[in-house]
Amino acid sequence: MKNSALRVEEYSSDLDVRVAPKDAALSMAHIYIAFSAFLVGAIAGLLQGLVRGGMIELPSWLGYYQILTAHGVLLALVFTTYFIFAFLFAGMSRTHGAFSDRLRKLSWTGFIVLTIGTLLAAVLIILNEASVLYTFYAPLTAHPLYYVGLTLFVVGSWISGAALLAHYFSWKKAHKGERTPLFGYMTVATIVLWIIACLGVAVTVLLQMIPWAFGLTDEINVLLSRTLFWYFGHPLVYFWLLPAYIAWYVSIPKIIGGKLFSDSLARMAFVLFLLFSIPVGFHHQLMEAGISHMWKFIQTLLTFVVIVPSLMTAFSIFGTFEQTGRAKGGTGIFYWLHKLPWKDVRFFAPFMGMIIFIPAGAGGIINASFQMNAVIHNTLWVVGHFHLTVGSTVLLTFFGISYWLIPHLTGRKFTPFLNRLGMVQTWLWAIGMFFMSGGMHLIGLLGAPRRTAYTTYQNHPDALVWFEGIFTNYITIAIGGVILFVAAVMMFYNFIYMTWLAPKGDTEFPISEPAEDASETPKVFENWKLWIGIAIVLILFAYTIPIYDMIVNAPPGSPTFDYLIK
Amino acid sequence: MHLHRYEKIWLTFGIGSLIIFLTVLGVSAFAMGHQPPSHMAKVDPQNVRSEAPFDEPGLRQIDETTYQANIIAMAFTYQPNKIEVPVGSTVRFHVTSSDVVHSFTIPNTNVNFMVTPGHINMAEHTFTEPGTYLVLCNEYCGTGHHHMQMTIEVVE
Numbered sequence: 001m002k003n004s005a006l007r008v009e010e011y012s013s014d015l016d017v018r019v020a021p022k023d024a025a026l027s028m029a030h031i032y033i034a035f036s037a038f039l040v041g042a043i044a045g046l047l048q049g050l051v052r053g054g055m056i057e058l059p060s061w062l063g064y065y066q067i068l069t070a071h072g073v074l075l076a077l078v079f080t081t082y083f084i085f086a087f088l089f090a091g092m093s094r095t096h097g098a099f100s101d102r103l104r105k106l107s108w109t110g111f112i113v114l115t116i117g118t119l120l121a122a123v124l125i126i127l128n129e130a131s132v133l134y135t136f137y138a139p140l141t142a143h144p145l146y147y148v149g150l151t152l153f154v155v156g157s158w159i160s161g162a163a164l165l166a167h168y169f170s171w172k173k174a175h176k177g178e179r180t181p182l183f184g185y186m187t188v189a190t191i192v193l194w195i196i197a198c199l200g201v202a203v204t205v206l207l208q209m210i211p212w213a214f215g216l217t218d219e220i221n222v223l224l225s226r227t228l229f230w231y232f233g234h235p236l237v238y239f240w241l242l243p244a245y246i247a248w249y250v251s252i253p254k255i256i257g258g259k260l261f262s263d264s265l266a267r268m269a270f271v272l273f274l275l276f277s278i279p280v281g282f283h284h285q286l287m288e289a290g291i292s293h294m295w296k297f298i299q300t301l302l303t304f305v306v307i308v309p310s311l312m313t314a315f316s317i318f319g320t321f322e323q324t325g326r327a328k329g330g331t332g333i334f335y336w337l338h339k340l341p342w343k344d345v346r347f348f349a350p351f352m353g354m355i356i357f358i359p360a361g362a363g364g365i366i367n368a369s370f371q372m373n374a375v376i377h378n379t380l381w382v383v384g385h386f387h388l389t390v391g392s393t394v395l396l397t398f399f400g401i402s403y404w405l406i407p408h409l410t411g412r413k414f415t416p417f418l419n420r421l422g423m424v425q426t427w428l429w430a431i432g433m434f435f436m437s438g439g440m441h442l443i444g445l446l447g448a449p450r451r452t453a454y455t456t457y458q459n460h461p462d463a464l465v466w467f468e469g470i471f472t473n474y475i476t477i478a479i480g481g482v483i484l485f486v487a488a489v490m491m492f493y494n495f496i497y498m499t500w501l502a503p504k505g506d507t508e509f510p511i512s513e514p515a516e517d518a519s520e521t522p523k524v525f526e527n528w529k530l531w532i533g534i535a536i537v538l539i540l541f542a543y544t545i546p547i548y549d550m551i552v553n554a555p556p557g558s559p560t561f562d563y564l565i566k
Numbered sequence: 567m568h569l570h571r572y573e574k575i576w577l578t579f580g581i582g583s584l585i586i587f588l589t590v591l592g593v594s595a596f597a598m599g600h601q602p603p604s605h606m607a608k609v610d611p612q613n614v615r616s617e618a619p620f621d622e623p624g625l626r627q628i629d630e631t632t633y634q635a636n637i638i639a640m641a642f643t644y645q646p647n648k649i650e651v652p653v654g655s656t657v658r659f660h661v662t663s664s665d666v667v668h669s670f671t672i673p674n675t676n677v678n679f680m681v682t683p684g685h686i687n688m689a690e691h692t693f694t695e696p697g698t699y700l701v702l703c704n705e706y707c708g709t710g711h712h713h714m715q716m717t718i719e720v721v722e
Contacts, residue, residue, distance in 0.1 A: 063709065065706065065708075065709060065711070068706075131709075133706055137666075137667050137705075137706075139665070139666050139667075139683060140666050140667075140706075140707070140708065221684075222611075222667065222682050222683050222684055223682055223684065223685065226667075226682070262568075262570075264568075265569075265573070285680075286602045287602060287603055287669075287678065287679045287680045288603075288604075288679070288680035288682055288685070288687065289603065289604060289605045289606070289607075289679075289680070289681075289682060289685035289686060289687035289688075290604075290605075290606060290608070290682065290684075290685045291604055292604055292606065293595065293596075293601045293602070293604050296602060296604060297591075297592065297595065297596075300588070300591070301588060304584045304587070304588055307580075307584060308577070308580070308581060308584075311576065311577060311580040311581075312573075312577065315572075315573050315576050315577070319570070319572075319573070365587065369587065369591055370591045370595060370602060371591070371594060371595055371600045371601060371602045372591070373602060374602065374603070374676045374677075374678045374679070374689075375676065375678070377669075377678050377679075377680075377704075378669055378671070378678070378680075378704040378705055379678075379704065446673065446674070447671070447672075447673020447674055447702075448673075449669075449671065449702055449703070449704030450704060451704070451705070451706040451711070452704065452706070452711060452712045453711070453712040454712065455712035455713065457700055457702060457715050458715070460698070460700045460715075460717075462673045462674060462699075462700045463673075463700065463702075517568060520568070553608070554608075554684070555608035555609060555610065555611065555684030555685065556610040556611065556612065556613075556684065557611075557684070558611050558612070558665075558666075558683045558684065559612065561641075561665055561666050561708070564641050564665070564666060564707065564708030564709065565708055565709060566709065
C-alpha cells in the first residue's frame with residue numbers, strides 16, 4: 001500500500017515486447033493531431049462557458065455558434081477519432097506483431113485522407129461557412145465543401161479501419177486454431193461497429209446533403225436525413241467508449257498487477273455492444289413528428305438492452321480489482337481496496353472515469369426513457385450528460401492511456417514527476433466537471449436550452465432563474481469550465497512533456513495476461529459472420545419499416561438555408 | 567462459459583431493474599396515453615401558409631376550456647408571437663416550421679417537442695396558474711437562435 005507511486009519505477013517487467021518503431025511513428029502522427037485539436041477545442045469550450053455566463057462578449061469576427069461547432073467537432077470527432085486510431089494501431093502492433101509494409105502504407109493512406117478531411121472541415125469552420133454544429137442538421141446548410149471534408153474524414157477512418165482488420169485476420173490465418181488476443185478481438189468489434197454505423201452518415205451526406213448543397217437537387221428529406229444521422233450518432237458514442245473499455249479490460253488489470261476476471265465475458269460484452277448499439281437511434285428523436293410511437297418504443301427497448309454489457313463490464317472490472325486486491329493480501333469486505341495503486345495515475349485517471357460513469361449511465365437511462373425525455377430533451381441536462389460520458393469517462397481513460405502510450409512510443413520514461421502532474425490533472429478535471437456538469441444537469445431541469453448563446457429572453461423570470469441559483473447558475477458552470485480549461489492546458493503540457501521533454505528510457509505498454517478461463521472461451525465468439533449477420537438483422541428490423549414510411553410518405557422537401565448561419 | 571454466482575445475482579438485479587423501468591414506461595405510454603409527441607400529419611414546408619390550419623395562425627376555441635393554437639415556427643420567431651388564454655384552459659399546440667428545424671418548449675412544463683419542416687407536431691397542456699409563460703426554441707436554428715421566443719399570457 002504505502003509508496004505505491006514507487007511502482008512507477010519498478011514497473012518495467014514486459015519491456016521487450018513493444019510497438020514496432022515504424023508503427024510507433026504512425027501512432028504518434030495521430031497523437032500530434034489529437035492533442036492539437038484538443039487544445040483548440042478546449043479554448044473554444046472555455047470561451048463558450050464565459051459567453052453563456054454573460055461574463056465576456058466575443059469579438060465581432062467570432063461567432064458563438066462558430067466556436068460551438070469548433071468545440072464539438074474538434075473534441076468529439078477529431079480528438080477522439082485520432083486518439084482511438086493511435087491507441088488501436090499501437091495496441092495491434094504490440095499484441096499482433098508489427099504491421100506489414102503493405103498494411104502500414106494503407107494505414108498512412110487512411111491517416112492522410114482523414115487529415116485532409118479534417119483540415120477542409122476546419123478551414124470552413126474558421127471561415128464561418130460551416131456553423132451548423134457537429135450534428136449538422138439539414139436544412140441548415142454549410143458550404144458544400146464542408147460535407148466533402150466530413151466524407152473524407154469517414155473514408156479515411158474506413159481505410160485505417162480496414163488496415164486494422166486486415167492485420168487481425170492475417171494474424172488469425174498465421175495462428176490457426178489459437179485464441180486471438182483480447183486486444184485484437186475488441187479492436188475488430190470496435191471497427192466493425194464504426195463501419196456499420198458510418199453507413200448511415202455516409203448515405204445522408206453522399207446521397208442527400210452533397211447533391212443538395214451543390215445545387216444538384218432542390219430539396220432534402222429532413223426527417224430521413226435526421227434519422228440517418230442518428231443511426232450513426234448513437235453508435236458513435238460507443239465508438240468512443242469501446243476503446244476506453246479495451247483499456248479497462250486489457251491494460252488496467254496489468255497496471256494494478258493482476259489478471260482480467262473473465263475472458264469470455266469480456267468478449268461477450270463487446271459482441272452485445274456490436275449488436276445493440278446501432279438499432280437504437282430513435283431515442284435521440286423521441287420528441288419529433290413523423291415517427292410512430294410504436295417504432296420509438298421498440299428502439300427504446302433495444303436501447304435498454306445495450307445497458308447490459310455495461311453492467312457486465314462494471315462487474316468484470318470491479319471483479320478484477322477485488323481479485324487482485326485479495327491476491328495482494330487484502331481481506332474483509334472492503335480492505336482489498338487498499339491494495340489498489342491509488343497514487344498511480346495510470347490506474348487512478350481511468351478509475352475516476354469509471355466512478356463518473358455510474359451517474360453518467362443513470363442519466364443516460366433517464367434520457368432514453370421514452371416520454372420522460374420531454375423533461376430534458378435539448379436542455380443543458382443533455383450537455384451535462386455527455387460531458388460525464390465522453391467528456392469524463394472516455395477522456396479520463398484516454399488521458400490514463402496517454403501516460404504510458406506516449407512515452408512508450410517516444411522511447412521516454414514515465415517519471416514520478418509526470419505521475420504527480422497527472423494526479424493533479426485528474427483531480428482538477430473531476431472537480432471542474434463536478435461544477436460544470438452538475439450545474440448543467442440542474443439548470444437543464446429548469447428548462448435552460450442547449451446550443452444557445454447568452455440570452456435572458458428579454459429578462460423573462462423563467463430565464464433569469466438560470467443566473468440566480470448557487471449551483472443552478474450559468475456562472476457556476478463557467479467556473480467549472482475555467483477549472484476544466486486549466487486541467488486541459490495541464491494535459492497538453494503533459495503531452496508535450498511525454499513527447500519531447502521526459503528523460504529517455506522505456507515505458508511498458510501494459511497488456512494483461514489472459515484470464516484464467518481464457519482457454520474455455522467458446523469458439524462462437526470468433527464467428528464474426530454470425531455477429532455481423534445478427535447486427536444487420538436487428539438493424540433491418542428496427543429501421544426498415546419506419547425508413548420506408550419516411551421515403552414513401554415524405555412531405556415535400558426543404559431547400560437550402562445557408563444564410564441563417566452567417 | 568462460466569458465470570460467477572455473484573455475476574448472476576448482479577445481472578439478475580440489473581436486468582430486472584431495466585425490465586421494471588421499461589414496464590413503467592410502457593404502461594404509462596400505452597395504457598395511460600402518455601406518449602412522446604409523434605404526430606404524423608404533414609405539410610408542404612415551402613407553402614405552410616397556403617393551407618389550413620396555418621393559413622390563419624393563432625388561437626381557436628374548441629369548447630369552453632379547450633383551445634387549439636396553430637403556430638408557425640420560423641427563424642427567429644413564432645407566429646403568432648403572443649397568445650392569451652384564461653386560467654384553467656387546455657391548449658393543444660399544433661406547430662410546424664416554415665424553414666429549418668426548431669423546437670417549441672415551455673420551460674417548467676412537459677411541453678417540449680421538435681418542430682421539423684414538413685411535419686406538424688403537437689402537445690397539450692393545461693394552464694392551472696396565471697402568469698406569463700415563456701416559449702423558447704431549444705434547437706439551434708441559426709445566428710439568431712437565442713432570440714427566438716414567444717409568450718403565453720394566462721389570465722384570471
